[in-house]
Amino acid sequence: MKKDRRGEILDIAAELFAVRGVAGTTVREIADRVGILSGSLYHHFDSKDAIVQEIVLDYLADIEQRYHAAAAAADDSATELALLIQASLEASVARPHATELYQNNHAYFASLPKASEIQAAAARVQKVWLDTINAGVAAGVFRDDIPPAVFYRMIRDAVWLSVRWYNPKGRFSTRQMADACTKLFLEGFLNRA
Numbered sequence: 681m682k683k684d685r686r687g688e689i690l691d692i693a694a695e696l697f698a699v700r701g702v703a704g705t706t707v708r709e710i711a712d713r714v715g716i717l718s719g720s721l722y723h724h725f726d727s728k729d730a731i732v733q734e735i736v737l738d739y740l741a742d743i744e745q746r747y748h749a750a751a752a753a754a755d756d757s758a759t760e761l762a763l764l765i766q767a768s769l770e771a772s773v774a775r776p777h778a779t780e781l782y783q784n785n786h787a788y789f790a791s792l793p794k795a796s797e798i799q800a801a802a803a804r805v806q807k808v809w810l811d812t813i814n815a816g817v818a819a820g821v822f823r824d825d826i827p828p829a830v831f832y833r834m835i836r837d838a839v840w841l842s843v844r845w846y847n848p849k850g851r852f853s854t855r856q857m858a859d860a861c862t863k864l865f866l867e868g869f870l871n872r873a
Contacts, residue, residue, distance in 0.1 A: 685714070685716075685724065688714055689710065689714050689725070689731065690731065690735055690738075691777075692714050693735065694735050694777035695777045697732065697777070697781045697785075698779075699777075701784070701785075702728070702732055702781070702788055705728070706728075729793065732781070732785075732788075732789075733792050733793070736778070736782055737801060738778075739771075739775055739778040739781075740782070740798070740802060740804075742771060742775065743767075743768070743771050743805050744805050746771055747764055747767055747809075748808065750763035750764050750767045751764075751808060751812065756819075756821065757815045757821045757822065758816065758866060761813070761816065761862065761865075761866065762866075764808065764809060765835065765839055765858050765861050765862050766854070766862075768836075768839045768840060769854050769857055769858050770858075772839070772846075773846075773848045773854050782840075783843075809835070810828055810829065813831055834865075838861065839861055
């Protein structure tokens with residue numbers, strides 16, 4: 681099925697933003713890659729910022745949906761954490777450019793007209809993780825000497841930033857990568873033998 685023009689613009693813009701940065705990408709470059717005149721881009725979006733906002737909000741909605749599905753499928757906090765890691769990696773593999781855009785431009789998002797929507801979506805995503813971690817701490821499954829917010833940020837950055845080096849077509853499947861991350865974060869790197 682052929683992708684609609686708006687979707688094509690979003691995909692190409694996400695790739696350019698991930699590679700060149702938002703500031704380093706012009707509307708003309710996006711239009712050239714899509715194969716339309718730069719003025720024609722404005723028939724689909726009001727501005728470059730509108731493109732950024734749509735990519736980021738759609739990405740966060742996708743992540744949130746994946747996280748809620750993961751949370752619903754888990755019977756305990758450890759399993760839920762493992763499924764959140766897997767869902768994060770799957771989203772990064774499915775949407776690597778949106779992942780890079782999101783990770784690299786938090787300061788820029790604050791200047792956007794829909795900054796409060798982006799912030800609220802990001803807070804909902806974070807809440808799923810923190811609820812899982814806090815429930816695990818309360819149940820005695822997770823350690824209580826590491827602040828949940830610190831643990832969350834360590835996992836988040838390790839998993840989401842793996843988009844920069846992880847190749848899903850390489851030696852490890854996304855599932856194997858998720859399992860390795862889960863073992864590392866839940867069991868540590870010390871040899872217990």
